[in-house]
Amino acid sequence: xxxxxxxxxxxxxxxxxxxxxxxxxxxxxxxxxxxxxxxxxxxxxxxxxxxxxxxx
Amino acid sequence: xxxxxxxxxxxxxxxxxxxxxxxxxxxxxxxxxxxxxxxxxxxxxxxxxxxxxxxxxxxxxxxxxxxxxxxxxxxxxxxxxxxxxxxxxxxxxxxxxxxxxxxxxxxxxxxxxxxxxxxxxxxxxxxxxxxxxxxxxxxxxxxxxxxxxxxxxxxxxxxxxxxxxxxxxxxxxxxxxxxxxxxxxxxxxxxxxxxxxxxxxxxxxxxxxxxxxxxxxxxxxxxxxxxxxxxxxxxxxxxxxxx
Numbered sequence: 001x002x003x004x005x006x007x008x009x010x011x012x013x014x015x016x017x018x019x020x021x022x023x024x025x026x027x028x029x030x031x032x033x034x035x036x037x038x039x040x041x042x043x044x045x046x047x048x049x050x051x052x053x054x055x056x
Numbered sequence: 057x058x059x060x061x062x063x064x065x066x067x068x069x070x071x072x073x074x075x076x077x078x079x080x081x082x083x084x085x086x087x088x089x090x091x092x093x094x095x096x097x098x099x100x101x102x103x104x105x106x107x108x109x110x111x112x113x114x115x116x117x118x119x120x121x122x123x124x125x126x127x128x129x130x131x132x133x134x135x136x137x138x139x140x141x142x143x144x145x146x147x148x149x150x151x152x153x154x155x156x157x158x159x160x161x162x163x164x165x166x167x168x169x170x171x172x173x174x175x176x177x178x179x180x181x182x183x184x185x186x187x188x189x190x191x192x193x194x195x196x197x198x199x200x201x202x203x204x205x206x207x208x209x210x211x212x213x214x215x216x217x218x219x220x221x222x223x224x225x226x227x228x229x230x231x232x233x234x235x236x237x238x239x240x241x242x243x244x245x246x247x248x249x250x251x252x253x254x255x256x257x258x259x260x261x262x263x264x265x266x267x268x269x270x271x272x273x274x275x276x277x278x279x280x281x282x283x284x285x286x287x288x289x290x291x292x293x294x295x296x297x298x299x
Contacts, residue, residue: 006098010108015173019166020093023115026162027089027271030155031082034278041282045294 065144067284068293074277082274088267095260103257112170114261117244118268120163123191124226126156126272130198131223134216143287144280146212149219150202151279155272157195164188175239183232184240187225194222208287 009016096114103110130152137145167185168178179185198215205211233242244253244261253261288294 009111010102012107012109012111012173015109015169016111019112019115019169020097022165022169023119023162026119026158030158030271030275033154034275038278038282038285041285042298045285045288046298048289049295049298 065142067144067288067291068297070144071281071284071293071297074281078274078277078281081270081277085267085269085271085274088263088270092260092264092267095263100257100260101254106174109170109173110257112166113244114264116163116166116170117261118265119159119166120188121265122268122272123156123160123163123188124229125269126152126159127191127194127219127223127226129276130156131219131226134219137212138216138220143212144284146216147280147283147287148276149216150212150283151276153195153198153202155275155279157192157199159268159272160188160192160195164192171239180239182238182240183236184229184238187229187232190225191229194218194225198222 007013007017092114096111100111102108130149133145133149133152136142137149164185167188171180172178198218201218202211202215205214232238233240285294285297
């Protein structure tokens, strides 16, 4: 089986590849967004603690 | 059992444990998804009716399954948070929403990309497709409701009610292909006695579904860690955790 035959997906390349691309991009974006969300919460918590120590 | 549960639900313990577990779930998910991609795109033979277009199932079915599964996890955690006033449960529910919305989006897009070559249309307003679209709006409504309330405790309670009410949509989506005439084909996997596809097609699908599930668990753990931090005001353990 050649690569071009594989990429052609029996004539359905225009539907198969975008569906894989969209789903895998959704997963990658989810990974980045989840890590960013945790990082943001950490920074907020650090700031809160810092302010508390200043006040105390 | 209860003392174990209590210990697990304590924020410092959860924060530490989730941080240790998330990479394991994440890397295992990655391996399974890569294996599922190879099985689905290379090993599985083309379908005798749909040709290679059927391979969209390896993205579509796991996404659609996750869209429902995550909603149930969200609604159950919201209910636990509401009834027993457990902050961790609210943190888990809040973490589910963006994950569920994104998998619902993927299910709808891959469904359209499958519908066009097979049915000759990207979209029809039939029971399965419409109820899945409503699921997306439920997730988005939940996220919008949360972001419109500044006080975290009030946001948790109000959004929990929405999540619980919206759960009626889940069985409607699942059984829509049975209850109504629809273009959508019936379930492929859930017919445990006689799955309607051959083993070489089924195994990559199951691998992919487990991969997506573990991926969700990893993402949920990472997001829930952040949500726990947001709910814990000035607690001593945060000082240690963030040091």
